[in-house]
Amino acid sequence: MNQVKLSESVYYVGAVDWNTRDFHGYTTPRGVTYNSYLIVDEKVCLIDTVKAPFAQELLDRVSQIIDPAKIDYIITNHIEPDHSSALPAVMERAPQAKVLLTEHGRTGIIKHYQKSYDFQVVKEGDVLDLGRNKLHFVPVPMLHWPDSMICYLTGEQILFSNDAFGQHISTTKRFDDENDIHEVLYEAEKYYANILLPFGKMVVKAVDKLKELPIQTIAPSHGVVWRKHIPDIVAKYQFWGQGKTTDKIIIAYDSMWGSTERMARQILDGVAAAGVTGKLYKMSTADRSEVIRDVLEAGGVLIGSSTLNNGMLPSMGALMTYLKGLRPTGKVGAAFGAYGWGGGAQNAIEEMMKSAGIAVEQPGVSLKWVPDEAEMDKCFEFGREFAQKVLARI
Structure with a gap:
């Protein structure tokens, strides 16, 4: 198997899932990765596991480097199954390993797998001495689950960032500078918009903590490892976490007999006439998670629907339910649409x-x-006036 090293003592031992196209409602046309990292120091430490179907691949990669039975510690930064469901298989090969995680993590692992291991609950400020390097633990509750944690390896200056700074992208190259950075940043933005958007305040706090650390590498749980473009992605997270927006307006609509579509296109023309960038999506054909990626930095959101049974069309109801859960900040919006005998x-x-x-x-x-x-x-005037309001808010 191809062996990838992040540093002298840290190896990539995760798995690339080229085939997954849906991640609990978030489309993943470029696939997914389940990243796991092995630290070989005086003590051996595994950072997270992988999704259960890839457990053997993880163990095979570890076995290339060291006998899994020699693993001393397993860090569970997050209990969601894409990170932790291979833990039972790993523990069968390394039954003596101590599992380090937050208190919420301990409760969650027991509930998920009905097993109790040699747990060590860690809190902020706790440090694990591995020999040449030390691992510092930073719980980040609700980024994006209550159990979430990141950890930092001194000496190697690697941040194991869990779901922060991730992307859903499959590639044979493990580092940002080995890939098309525009594709990587696109997927990082889509990832943030669809997963981390509701947790902006926690993102800002986490980024503020990182400013105190000398970081050479950011190793997330999904996607490529950051080593060249760290300032770029950290700046993006600061921008997104603060809820800042740009002069962009997203128009999302669906239409029954074409009238709402005609309205949408004319509104878009008014937006453009005001000098604002507009994007138009028909939700019966558009990818919802791609729309949300665009909504992330947009200053304005216009939603249109024909009236059906005194309410909106089902495709628009799905979008609005999704938006309600994500709770984007710093945006202004308005509605439009055509109706027959009654609106709604x-x-x-x-x-x-x-x-x-x-x-x-x-x-x-x-x-x-x-x-x-x-x-x-x-x-047309509605679109132009709305665009002017967005410009005034930027």
Whole structure:
């Protein structure tokens, strides 16, 4: 097997899953990785495991370097099964290993696998002496589960960042500078938007802690390892975590007989006329997680739907439910759409926007049946005025 070293004493022993295309509702067209790292010092330490179907691959990679029975410590930074479900298989090969994790992690591992190992609960400031290097533990609760933790290896100056700084991307090259950095940053943005967006305050706190550490390498639990573009991705996390936005407006809609679509395109034209970048998505064909990636830095969000049964179309209901869970910050929004004998979609969208934390400061626009020339002009002005409001907020 191909052996990859992060440093003199740290090895990559994870697995690349080229085939997964859905990660609990988040599309992964470039696949997924389950990253695990082996530290071979005076003591041997495994940082996280992998998803259960890849347990043998993990053990094979470890066996190339050292007998798994010689593992002294296993760090469980996060109990979600993509990180921990190979733990029972690893423990069968290394039954003497001590498992280090947070208190929430200990409770979660016992509940997930109905097994109790030799646990050592760690808290912030705790240090594990491996010999030449020491491993420092930093719990980061709700980034993005209560049990989440990151750890830092002195000497080698490696941050094992768990789900922070991750990306869902499969590649034969393990480091950022060996890959197309634009693809890596694109997937990092999509990852943040769909997984970490609700936890911006915790992200800012975590990044502030990292400023105190000399970091040569960031080794996340998913995607490539950062060694060249660390300032770039840390700056991105600061920007996203603070809820900052750009002069971009996302228009997401669905249409029953084409009237709402005509409105959407005319609104987009008004946005463009104001000098603002707009992007248009029809949700019956668009990838929701890609839309959310664009929403992350957008200053404005416009949601449109035809009215169906006094409410919005199902495709728009799914998007709004997803947005409500992610709770993006620093954004202004409005609704639009066409209806037949009675409306309802616009009010439903506005209520969901408010629940998602999006400021609804401008009345939306709705019309009956098919837009006439005057109504098309109204849509254009609506888009232009909304764009001006977004510009004023940047």
